[in-house]
Amino acid sequence: MIPISVPLLGDKEKQAVLEVIDSKQLAQGAQVEAFEKAFAAFCGAKHAVATSSGTTALHTAMLAHGIGSGDEVITTPFTFIASANAALFVGAKPVFVDIDECTYNIDPYLIEAAITPRTKAILPVHIFGNPCDMETIMDIAARHGLVVIEDACQAHGASIKGQKVGTFGTGCFSFYPTKNITTAEGGIVTTNDDELADRARLVRSHGQRKRYYHETLGYNFRMTEIQAAIGLVQLGKLEQFTTARRAHAAYLTQRLEGVTTSYEAPGCHHVYHQYTIRVPEGRDQLAEHLCERGIATGIYYPLPVHKQVLYQRLGYTDRLPVAEKICREVLSLPVHPALAQEDLDRIVQGVNSRWS
Ligand SMILES: *Cc1c(COP(=O)(O)O)cnc(C)c1O
Numbered sequence: 001m002i003p004i005s006v007p008l009l010g011d012k013e014k015q016a017v018l019e020v021i022d023s024k025q026l027a028q029g030a031q032v033e034a035f036e037k038a039f040a041a042f043c044g045a046k047h048a049v050a051t052s053s054g055t056t057a058l059h060t061a062m063l064a065h066g067i068g069s070g071d072e073v074i075t076t077p078f079t080f081i082a083s084a085n086a087a088l089f090v091g092a093k094p095v096f097v098d099i100d101e102c103t104y105n106i107d108p109y110l111i112e113a114a115i116t117p118r119t120k121a122i123l124p125v126h127i128f129g130n131p132c133d134m135e136t137i138m139d140i141a142a143r144h145g146l147v148v149i150e151d152a153c154q155a156h157g158a159s160i161k162g163q164k165v166g167t168f169g170t171g172c173f174s175f176y177p178t179k180n181i182t183t184a185e186g187g188i189v190t191t192n193d194d195e196l197a198d199r200a201r202l203v204r205s206h207g208q209r210k211r212y213y214h215e216t217l218g219y220n221f222r223m224t225e226i227q228a229a230i231g232l233v234q235l236g237k238l239e240q241f242t243t244a245r246r247a248h249a250a251y252l253t254q255r256l257e258g259v260t261t262s263y264e265a266p267g268c269h270h271v272y273h274q275y276t277i278r279v280p281e282g283r284d285q286l287a288e289h290l291c292e293r294g295i296a297t298g299i300y301y302p303l304p305v306h307k308q309v310l311y312q313r314l315g316y317t318d319r320l321p322v323a324e325k326i327c328r329e330v331l332s333l334p335v336h337p338a339l340a341q342e343d344l345d346r347i348v349q350g351v352n353s354r355w356s
Pocket residue numbers: 053054055056079080082083125151153154174175176185186187
């Protein structure tokens with residue numbers, strides 16, 4: 001079976017883990033600091049604050065920006081639930097804006113109509129590694145005095161005209177095993193703002209700057225030395241992983257027939273966390289057809305966030321027709337760096353043979 005994703009760790013990661021174990025420094029220390037410096041440099045951000053997951057990175061960003069009860073956060077319904085839940089964690093209200101039919105990202109031209117006096121932040125998600133229209137979003141945020149928190153959990157290294165995502169607003173990344181690079185579990189917040197980085201560090205570790213002196217209410221959202229050591233090795237492989245993902249995506253786009261292929265907007269560098277096609281009729285049958293031919297697929301996401309039971313219970317009655325339609329039509333195909341040429345050909349043949 002060709003898997004939909006696979007973590008790619010090798011001898012270097014194993015060696016790095018063993019070295020940390022021998023060092024006896026397991027909790028946040030020099031490895032975490034080195035990983036933060038390397039990740040910030042990779043993004044072109046001034047600071048990076050490592051966390052225990054992408055979810056806690058989002059939670060940390062919310063708290064560091066002082067978002068809380070009574071505030072509204074504008075976001076997309078077409079994402080993993082953690083993006084919107086980050087607002088709920090701090091007592092704020094997620095407000096959903098429908099998505100663009102080509103990019104599957106939040107439709108920037110619908111954002112302004114959703115802004116109210118309570119709006120505090122816009123939380124765009126670079127879904128599948130495809131950058132959002134940050135120029136338009138940053139312009140809206142500046143005109144309305146709003147914070148921008150980018151959910152870049154699927155978009156390590158994605159960029160717009162050479163500027164990496166996670167450096168337009170405050171960036172949040174995940175290193176979960178299916179992501180473009182992994183630390184098993186892990187996350188990071190990126191920012192160019194000294195004070196925001198300082199507050200994020202306080203949130204992450206019990207509000208302490210100095211051990212056992214607590215200034216603010218904080219949490220334990222720390223990354224371990226083992227995770228950071230893995231992350232440092234993985235970060236060194238990211239460019240090569242992305243090159244492979246992009247080559248695989250280009251190959252599929254050139255050859256797939258009868259489906260809507262993945263879209264990359266002009267000036268954008270898509271990093272293909274997922275390669276997602278749209279199948280208006282017979283999506284589930286195509287998934288079945290591919291499964292029979294040894295090709296795993298994924299449906300990201302079968303249900304938009306506002307339709308989840310949690311959000312229905314919270315009283316959300318939004319009608320967001322594009323997101324709802326896209327959820328019925330999307331199918332993600334394997335695009336990860338471990339694919340061989342014969343895997344790619346099997347995927348193409350599988351998709352193109354579905355009615356024969
Ligand atoms: C993976 C992911 C998260 C959460 O990251 P975790 O590390 O699993 O907590 C948040 N948002 C998006 C869009 C994601 O893909």
